[in-house]
Amino acid sequence: MKLVKTLLASSLLTLYATSAFADTQTTKYLIFVENGKQAGEQVVQRDDTGLHKVKFIFKDNGRGPELNEEFRLGADGLITDYKVTGNSTFGAVINESYQRVGDKAEWKSTSEKGSKTVNGSALYIPLNSSFAIASLSISALEKAKDKKLQLLPSGTLSQSKIGELEVVNGDKKQTVQLLAQTGIGLSPSFAWATTGDNPRLFAVVIPGYMKAIEEGWQGNGEAMANFQKAAESKVLVDWAKKLQRPLSGLTVIRNARIFDSEKAKVGAASDVYVLRGRITAILPAGSPVRGATSEIDAAGRILLPGLFDMHGHVGRWDGGLNIAAGVTSVRDMGNDNAQMQLILDEVNKGDLLGPQVVPAGFLEGESPFSANNGFVIKNLAEAKNAIDWYAQHGYPQLKIYNSFPKAILKxxxxxxxxxxxxxxxxIPVGLRAFEALDAGYDEIQHINQVMLNFLATPKTDTRTLDRFILPSEKTADLDFDSKPVQDFIARLKAKQIAIDPTLATFSFLRQQDGTINEPFATIADHMPPDVRRGFSVGTMKIADEATHQRYEKSYAKMVEFVGRLYKAGVPIVAGTDELAGFTLHSELAFLVKAGLTPAQALQIATRNGARYTRTQNERGSITVGKLADLVLVDGDPTKNIEDVRKISAVITRGYLIYPSEIHQNMGIKPFVESKPELKALKPVSATNAIGINEGAMQRYFGTARRD
Known part of the structure; x- marks a missing residue:
């Protein structure tokens, strides 16, 4: 889900040159996922009246947007009239328009309506668009004196050149340039463009996921991806150096109230000692300090073990958001294997600001609906080969996906x-959850997959949008006290099958277009305007109010069901599959809504995270000898779960990191302003530090010699 949204965010990049054409011209882009399979295309036509028509389609994992755009340009090369229709990734109806007459700009979509008086050139950013969305931003920014462009409804876009690469198409050659645009979203957007006076988009590359390239030039995709990854690395390394403060020598965190993740309660104030990335001692607050070189005064704040996000699809630009949220470990639940290895290496070296990653090997079957991460296989021999690769690379878990052949599952x-x-x-197509348990599953991802156990029939194709629509339509009528449901819960408990419900992610099932999706309501006012605007875009096709009420009831029952599972003794883990960092906090809030106490929700995000990643020997609790993955929180999240957003400092991998600094660098309003500072302590000799002076040592050894 997150990867598709990344693609749509990237579609805010621009396509067309502003030069006039006498005849109709067609430019075609082919879209490939990482394993080389074509998953879509974009065709742009411009006729001699200046009308641009765009057809865009992208289908991966049984879903994706289909768009039709039309637009015209003004004298400044930017859009004066724009319209897009079609369907979003999850089927929502798209109908958006924009018009500018003189200084008056107006826009309207299914989720918003607005107008603004504009001076000078400005680029409207649609909520849903193809890569061709008017902007012509590449050309417009190239011509702008200050390399900046006013955006509508708000914001400013800027552009910088990263480097050039020669590409080849048979006997044709040309030089293309890699550009970085900032001002939209929470991280830079990269685009490949032609060179010259009127540069236009040549390709969009999302390393590890997809490449959209002009037809005929797709053979250069790998070279562009490698060039781009190297260029991104330079920015990411600089960012990591800027925001990570190494903890040199022995550091003491004074006067911290430790959250005991085994007992789910806060203990007495303590002093916690950290050396070389590990916890070396925990003493009562105020105990004599012995040899520490620096200190952090927690001032009575609660100290949590580092949080786990148990359902990530890790990207190189997500790390700051995770760390700022106190997420020091992420279980990656499906990625391009080469990209995953790169991220693991970069985090290990400290070159990437991000959490420690526990990878799960992605295994899918070949079909028209396949997701295309990890390994896509056809038979048992290929499945075993993939498992061998994952085992040799240290993956502790395997994740099986929708199109996996049921005949070889067991x-x-x-x-x-x-x-x-x-x-x-x-649950692979053609099966239900209880049959996956028969085959030996240890865990199930997503609450909809659990609900389908009671709702799917042998004819249900769970590779399509039906896997979302059916639970939305039918869960409202499920009797959770019925024997089939109770028997299934009892079986989950008996086998200790973990459930990764991702409730916050599936809140989209009931979101009406134009309303803020609940997981993001608390954070919306902290976000840049363009990001906040996206929180109000519905993604499900909800035809009328009756449908909306039904979907609301179904979703509420899904939340209730997770609470029932927990109370029955079924293991729950906290995962997101959504916007990094922030969504983990929202997931914990939904667990509280399901009936857990805030302390129990925190226990799931700490102790359970470590248990079900098999890292409990090093993580999940604040214990001497374990990794110093530590999170200082203002307020008391064991009483008010929303306080978990108020993180003032994070320690992980031997670094001290301040969330407020990360947020400020991303245009996010910090949730706390305070920063418990790292202070140097006056050096103390080792002998004096342990209370033994020179005279005492002489007397002791003198006595020892006489004996």
Missing amino acids: DTVTYAHSRGMRVSGH
Whole structure:
């Protein structure tokens, strides 16, 4: 889900040159996912009246947007009239328009309506668009004196050149340039453009996910991806150096109230000692300090173990958001394998600001609906080969996906277990959850996959949008006290099958277009305007109020069901599959809504995270000898779960990091302003530090010699 949204965010990049054409011209872009499979295309036509028509389609994992755009340009090369219709990734109806006459700009979509008086050139950013969305921003920014462009409804876009690369198409050659645009979203957007006076978009590359390239030039995709990854690395390394403060020598965190993740309660104030990234001592607050070189005064704040997000799809630009949210460990639930190895290496070296990643190997079957991460296989031999690769690369878990062949499921799970791996995933098409348990599953991802156990029939194709629509339509009528439901819960408990419900993610099932999706309501006012605007875009096709009320009731029952699972003794983990960092906090709030106490929700995000990533020997609690993954929080999240957003400092991998600094660098209004400072302590000799003076040592050794 997150990867598709990344693609749509990237579609805010521009396409066309502003030069006039005498005849109709067609430019075609082919869109490939990382394994080389074509998953879509974009065709742009411009006729001799200046009308541009765009057809865009992208389908991956059984879903994706289909758009039709029309627009005209003004004398400044920017849009004067624009209209887009179609359907979003999850089927919502798209109908958006924009018009500028003189200094008056007006826009309208299914989720918003606005107008503004504008001086000078300005680019309207649609809520849903293809890569061709008017902007011509690449050309417009190239011509702008200050390399900046006013945006509508708000904001400013800027552009910088990263470097150039020669590309080849048969006997044709040309030089293209990599550009970085900032001012939209929470991280830079990268685009490949032609060179010259009127540069236009040549390609969009999202390393590890997809490439959209002008037809005929797709053979250069890998070279562009490698060039772009290297260029991104330079920015990311600089960012990491700027925001990570190394903890040199022994550091003491004074007067912290430690959250005991085993007992789910806060203990007495303590002093916690950290050396070389590990906890070396925990003493009562105010105990004599012995040899520490620096200190952090927690001033009575609560100290949490680092939080776990148990359902991420990690990107290189997500790390700051995770760390700022106190997420020091993420279980990656599906990624391009080469990209995952790169991220693991970069985090390990300290070159990437981000959490420690526990990877789950992604395993999918070949079909027209396939997701295209990890390994896509056709038979048991290929499945075993993939499992061997994951085991050799240290993956503790396997994730199976929608199109996996059900005939080989049990043998595949058995083989993964023989290689020491846990197995989880979606439920393969043609099966229900109880049959996945029969095959040996250890965990199930997503609350909709659990609900489909009671709702799907042998004819339900759960690779399509039906896997979202059916739970939205039918969960409202489920009797949770019925024997089939109670028997299933009892079986989950008996087998200790973990459930990764991702409730915050599935809030989109009931969101009406034009209303803020609940997981983001608390953070919306902290976000840049363009990001906040996106929180009000509905993604499900909800035809009328009756449908909306039904979907609301179904979603409320999904939340209730997670509470029932927890109370029955079924293990729950806290995952997101959405906007990094912030969504983990929202997931914990939904667990509280399901009936858990705030302290129990925090226990799930700490102790359970470590248990079900098999990292409990090093993480999940504040214990001597474990990694110093530590989170200082203002307020008391064990009483008010929303206080978990008030993070003043994070320690992980031997670094001290301030969330407020990360947020300020991303245009986000910080949730706390305070920063418990790292202060140097006056050096003390080792002998005096332990209370033994020179005379005492002489007397002791003198006595020892006489004996």
